[in-house]
Amino acid sequence: MSTTNTLPANTASQGQERAHRMTHVPRRRLRWGRPIVHLIVVVFMIVWFTPVLGLFVGSFRTQSDSAATGWWHALIAPLFTGYNYQQALDVIGIGPSLATSLAITIPTTVLTTILSAIGAYALTRMAFIGRTVLSLLLVALLITPPQVTLVPMLKFFDFTGLNGTVPALWIYEVGFTIPFGIFLVRGFISSIPGELFESAHLDGASQLRTFISIVLPLSAPVLASLAIMQFLWAWNDLLSPLLFLGGSSVAQPLTVNVAGLVTATGGSQAQLMAATFISVLLPLIILITMQRFFVRGILGGSVKG
Amino acid sequence: MNAILSSAPALILIGAIAIPILVFAVLGTGEKIIEQLRPRSARKVRPWFWLLLPLALITLILIYPMIDTVVSAFRSSDGSAWVGLQNFAWAFAGSMLGVLGNNVIWLIVFPLGTLVLALIVAVLFDKVRYERFAMTLVVLPTAISFTAGSIIWRQVYDYKAAGSQTGLLNALWTLIPGNQPVPWLQTEVVNTLCLIIVAVWSSLGVAALILSAAVKNMPSELVEAARLDGANEWRIFFSVTLAHITPTLLVVATTEVIFALKIFDIVYVMTNGNFNTDTIANRMYFELFSARDLGHASAIAVILLIVAIPVVVVNIRQFRAEEGH
Numbered sequence: 001m002s003t004t005n006t007l008p009a010n011t012a013s014q015g016q017e018r019a020h021r022m023t024h025v026p027r028r029r030l031r032w033g034r035p036i037v038h039l040i041v042v043v044f045m046i047v048w049f050t051p052v053l054g055l056f057v058g059s060f061r062t063q064s065d066s067a068a069t070g071w072w073h074a075l076i077a078p079l080f081t082g083y084n085y086q087q088a089l090d091v092i093g094i095g096p097s098l099a100t101s102l103a104i105t106i107p108t109t110v111l112t113t114i115l116s117a118i119g120a121y122a123l124t125r126m127a128f129i130g131r132t133v134l135s136l137l138l139v140a141l142l143i144t145p146p147q148v149t150l151v152p153m154l155k156f157f158d159f160t161g162l163n164g165t166v167p168a169l170w171i172y173e174v175g176f177t178i179p180f181g182i183f184l185v186r187g188f189i190s191s192i193p194g195e196l197f198e199s200a201h202l203d204g205a206s207q208l209r210t211f212i213s214i215v216l217p218l219s220a221p222v223l224a225s226l227a228i229m230q231f232l233w234a235w236n237d238l239l240s241p242l243l244f245l246g247g248s249s250v251a252q253p254l255t256v257n258v259a260g261l262v263t264a265t266g267g268s269q270a271q272l273m274a275a276t277f278i279s280v281l282l283p284l285i286i287l288i289t290m291q292r293f294f295v296r297g298i299l300g301g302s303v304k305g
Numbered sequence: 306m307n308a309i310l311s312s313a314p315a316l317i318l319i320g321a322i323a324i325p326i327l328v329f330a331v332l333g334t335g336e337k338i339i340e341q342l343r344p345r346s347a348r349k350v351r352p353w354f355w356l357l358l359p360l361a362l363i364t365l366i367l368i369y370p371m372i373d374t375v376v377s378a379f380r381s382s383d384g385s386a387w388v389g390l391q392n393f394a395w396a397f398a399g400s401m402l403g404v405l406g407n408n409v410i411w412l413i414v415f416p417l418g419t420l421v422l423a424l425i426v427a428v429l430f431d432k433v434r435y436e437r438f439a440m441t442l443v444v445l446p447t448a449i450s451f452t453a454g455s456i457i458w459r460q461v462y463d464y465k466a467a468g469s470q471t472g473l474l475n476a477l478w479t480l481i482p483g484n485q486p487v488p489w490l491q492t493e494v495v496n497t498l499c500l501i502i503v504a505v506w507s508s509l510g511v512a513a514l515i516l517s518a519a520v521k522n523m524p525s526e527l528v529e530a531a532r533l534d535g536a537n538e539w540r541i542f543f544s545v546t547l548a549h550i551t552p553t554l555l556v557v558a559t560t561e562v563i564f565a566l567k568i569f570d571i572v573y574v575m576t577n578g579n580f581n582t583d584t585i586a587n588r589m590y591f592e593l594f595s596a597r598d599l600g601h602a603s604a605i606a607v608i609l610l611i612v613a614i615p616v617v618v619v620n621i622r623q624f625r626a627e628e629g630h
Contacts, residue, residue: 037429037432037433038433040425040429041429041430041433041435041439044425044426044430044439044442044443045439045442045443047506048442048443048445048446048506048509049442049445050473051446051454051457051458051460051461051506052445052446052449052457054457054460054461054473055453055456055457055460058460066471067471068469068471069469069471070463070469070470070471070472070473070476071460071471071473072473072476099313100313102313102317103313103316103317103320106317106320106321107316107317107319107320107321107324108320109321110320110321110325111320111321111324111325114325114328115328115358115359115362116359118328118332118355118356118358118359119355119356119359119360121355122351122352122355122356123352123356126348126351126352126355127348127352128348128349128352128353131352134356135624136621136624136625138363139617139620139621139624140617140620140621141363141367141368142620143559143563143613143616143617143620144367144371144610144613145563145566145567145586145606145609145610145613146567147567147569147585147586147589147605147606147609148370148371148374148606148607148609148610149366149367149370149371149374150370150589150593150602150606151370151373151374151377151593151599151602151603151606152369152370152373152374152377153366153370154593155373156365156370165310166310166316166320167310167316167320170320171362171365171366172366174362174366175362175363175365175366175367176366176367178359178362178363179363179367182359206336206340207336207351207355208329208332208333208336211332212329232447232448235450236449236450236451236452236453237450238450238451238452238569238570238573238574239569239570239590242590243590243593246594249311250310250311251311255450255452255453255570258452258453258456259452259570259573259574262455262456262459262574263577269460272456273456273460276453276456276457279450279452279453280448280449280450280453283448283449283450284445284448284449286448287444287445287447287448288441288445288448291441291444294447295514298511298514298515299514299515299518
């Protein structure tokens with residue numbers, strides 16, 4: 001996949017860079033044992049895709065069917081219904097949940113991207129005492145287990161009255177990802193030729209002007225990969241909304257709502273499937289359509305914990 | 306105010322448009338002031354001004370909590386008095402031992418399983434023409450939250466004492482004559498392994514992508530030379546490929562270790578720690594919310610932090626090595 005990468009990316013990843021170079025070298029394929037290779041690859045494909053297929057098929061089956069037989073029976077005797085989706089939206093309240101998930105995720109994604117770019121620009125293009133120490137500190141913070149931050153943040157949000165509000169989650173998610181974001185973007189910005197900055201300076205462009213008209217457009221690919229990763233993380237996070245939004249009047253985001261359904265509804269397995277499918281639809285679309293950027297982000301920041 | 310805070314469109318407008326504009330306005334105003342300074346002082350002030358907001362957030366969300374958690378770990382359940390090492394004594398005794406034991410299983414089986422499978426994917430997918438498509442299928446679960454993934458796999462592990470099995474695993478399992486359906490999630494140790502499988506299913510894509518990039522960037526001369534020397538594919542894999550991608554393997558391994566350490570969602574959704582599947586992170590959530598014991602919760606967090614330190618060291622070394630050349 002990374003072989004489709006055609007941009008001169010240097011997001012702190014030698015792997016990606018070299019993978020790019022390798023695309024032109026013909027690889028000799030295995031002669032003997034080829035059927036075995038195909039067999040193993042196909043087994044991986046089946047095992048990895050079948051659960052997703054099961055969710056999709058299961059979400060369209062009738063309540064009584066899914067209680068009586070496994071989802072694969074629908075492949076032989078298809079009987080499908082949209083009722084589960086209607087129920088999920090009306091009864092379980094997936095609609096408001098979806099709105100909260102978006103209200104958390106979109107601002108978190110935008111703010112993480114902007115602040116990481118600003119931080120990375122300062123860290124790579126400005127010389128100052130403590131720069132190396134700061135870089136090392138960021139690397140160390142990359143692997144902080146989120147659990148370490150929970151008790152104090154809960155106290156802080158209680159103290160400031162932000163507990164149970166969506167902005168609390170913005171602050172938390174953005175702050176938690178910024179070390180990774182800066183780390184990812186700085187590798188990219190440092191690969192922008194210095195002459196570009198010099199000529200901008202000679203033309204009388206201010207730092208902010210340079211940042212907006214040179215740095216941001218040029219690092220758009222890496223910013224896109226950061227945005228995708230933060231979108232997925234924020235959208236899929238369960239622990240932080242569970243803690244910082246729990247018990248408030250705000251509709252719970254999809255992950256919390258769907259996780260709650262597991263224990264709450266004993267019988268309506270089919271509705272749970274529909275709700276779950278709604279919750280994974282947007283991330284799946286984003287991953288599939290923007291796979292190239294997603295891969296770049298992963299390869300650039302392969303030390304994220 | 307409350308109306309705004311519960312209206313999703315308003316929140317999105319504020320967070321994704323108003324705040325970014327504000328940030329740029331502040332940067333612009335600050336720059337105007339800095340430009341008035343003498344060049345020497347401007348050079349000194351500017352980086353810190355630009356880093357102000359990112360660093361403030363990092364301090365608030367990561368550094369201050371870390372210090373506070375370490376302090377709380379030595380204080381009583383409501384944080385009112387010092388209790389010395391009492392919380393840590395609790396963390397290494399009684400029911401916590403089983404929890405720690407589960408985490409040890411996670412720490413060994415999860416990284417090992419993910420690495421071995423990711424290596425197979427990275428090396429074998431490289432040899433087929435439909436690699437892109439195959440890889441997409443393996444990467445797909447990355448977009449699926451652990452919550453959703455757990456719900457999907459709960460169905461796979463579904464158990465019925467008799468009759469038509471609704472769970473795929475038991476349906477396949479009972480195809481073998483003589484096999485009785487197994488309550489996968491209620492059988493101790495087996496259930497922890499079942500949870501680990503869900504984690505591997507979720508995380509394999511990322512690990513495989515990273516290793517795949519490392520495999521592809523092997524200089525082809527290396528492989529050709531080995532082939533000319535008469536080495537077979539196994540030999541090439543073990544003496545050339547494996548040696549070449551060891552640094553990458555190390556990076557992936559550290560990521561997986563951290564992941565295993567902080568695993569929460571999968572356990573929370575699939576078993577909620579029942580049937581002896583509890584892990585440290587889940588126990589911490591319980592201590593925080595059900596038991597309301599800040600001391601115990603903080604002690605657990607500190608244990609997580611201490612176990613993570615070797616990984617920090619590895620990462621910093623890796624970083625310095627990369628900066629070096």
